Amino acid sequence: RMTGQETIYFADDFPEPVKSLNIDAGIRSCLSFSMVVDGKGYGSLVFSDSAPTRRQWNHGDIETLRTLARLVATAATRANNIEQRERAVSGLLLRDRALEGISQGVTITDDKAPGTPIIYTNPAFAALTRYTLEEVVGRGPLSFFDADVAPRIIERMAQAAAAKKPWRMETSLKRKDGTSFLDSMVTTMIVDQKGDITHSVTIHEDVTEVRQREELLLEAQKMESVGQLTGGIAHDFNNLLTAIKSNAEDLRDDLKDSPILQSQAEIVLEAADRGAGLVAQLMAFARKQELQPKVVDVNALLERFTKLLRSTLPAHVDIDIRNVARLPAIYVDPGRLETAILNLAVNARDAMADGGTVTIETSLKTLDADYVAEHIEVQQGDYVLIAVTDTGTGMPADVVERAFVPFFTTKEVGKGTGLGLSMVYGFVKQSGGHARIYSEVGLGTVVKIYLPALDQAAPSEDQPANGNKAKPGTGSILLVEDDPIVRQSISGKLTRLGYQVVTASNALDAIETLKSNPHFDLVFSDVIMPGPMNGADLVREVRRRWPAMNVLLTSGYTESTVLGKVTLPADVHLLSKPYSNSELAKVIGEAICGSSGDTA
Ligand SMILES: Nc1ncnc2c1ncn2[C@@H]1O[C@H](COP(=O)(O)OP(=O)(O)OP(=O)(O)O)[C@@H](O)[C@H]1O
């Protein structure tokens, strides 16, 4: 196989640069064989002679050396081949290790064999499907799919085979134990020289959790945008209703002499009240209701509240209260918490037409990093959990999904507005907690509300004694309001209720008035006012100078006004607009008499 040519050189005609090197080394003549194997050159083998006379290379020499050269060339070729093969093998081993080690599942099918069996799989795919490697090899890929999706997959495979292009698919794959996971697959076909598909390589990835998380995020975003829309509408209606209510009330009060007109004003007022009720629930859902949070002992609140619940629920519904002995306190609006629990209890009642049990359980729950990972909108930490469980009809999954959405109801017209759970959701969210529904058709429902636990234990329920100075309807009020029309209207109402009223048009004015006469029974101020001080600042200043003074704030919409731009001083009552004359009378009376505004 060696077709090398031999050449004899003498010192005179050595080619440069060999010439001077050789002559220096005393070499006078040499015989060179070029080594070429299968047309590929491997170099030359050179025999040198240093005899001072020209060496006579005879035929015998040449033959012997040519054989030697041939042997050397063959050995060199062989060594080269082995090295190449070793390199190839270690490349294969590396690819093999990579396939065995990657976290995605890999399957290779033999597409020429009937049923296109899997001929290779890696440990990741075995782990995904909970089969052993041996169990996977030999199976047809279709055996991993549910019977109802198999036809769709066969169709996709055929389309992909015709196009010879990689294809993707996301579908559920069955595990050995019967459970399934959402598999994201990419399949690439291997084509031989003739263009026929010989094998298919598929990469598998379990995307169950990723997709679930995406869905939760979408759900949260949807609730967020519905909340914004609702809040915007509610805000505008709130303003309109305030005007309607206030004017209808004045009409009713002033039309004593014409009973027909008076009763019409009454109808307007009733309708406005109903509207205000709806708007309040919408505001609650939109997390824009005015909350008056207090440090609350949930167990004590439930104990008091059970009496009211008992009278709301029919006799064939049992109430079971289960409390964990020592619970941390929470900081929420107690009145709204009661409304939320009442809404849940009423839903439970409606779901148990034939009777059953409502269980209200409280406990301390730590929501850890794992829980938070699954429920994106939740903050890690300690929560007081209030779980309201019923033994009623339960809800199918699609009802659970929409139950918190405002106006979603399955009840007949007139029976439900679909705002009960929306209020619960908004209230809990606004209080820094979160709400969840678990329901099983035919078994019942549990709604869990988590409210952030305070670092302190619940306070004792004794209210501090209060130095009452006045009775409702007597006493003097300093009314602070910048809008002259509103100021006049409220002043008139307060006067009609029996109070002596002095007015101020801004906070500085009010302070000046107080300096000359600090003996008012109440400072009643709007929150948002032009000038250097708003209502909240005024309250702080009044408390600093005249600590015993009663104060009461009033405000309309709170989104950015009260809760965003202004920080309310602790424990100050806020009368939210729109309010009725009777509400005004009640709240003013409470503020002056110091009896707590607790509805419980
Ligand atoms: N405990 C429960 N058992 C079964 N279904 C429930 C339960 N709670 C709520 N639902 C379902 O969720 C829907 C929405 O409840 P939600 O309290 O928001 O409104 P509603 O009860 O229909 O009306 P509203 O509370 O405004 O009177 C209900 O119509 C009902 O289908």
Ligand SMILES: [Mg+2]
């Ligand atoms: Mg309801």
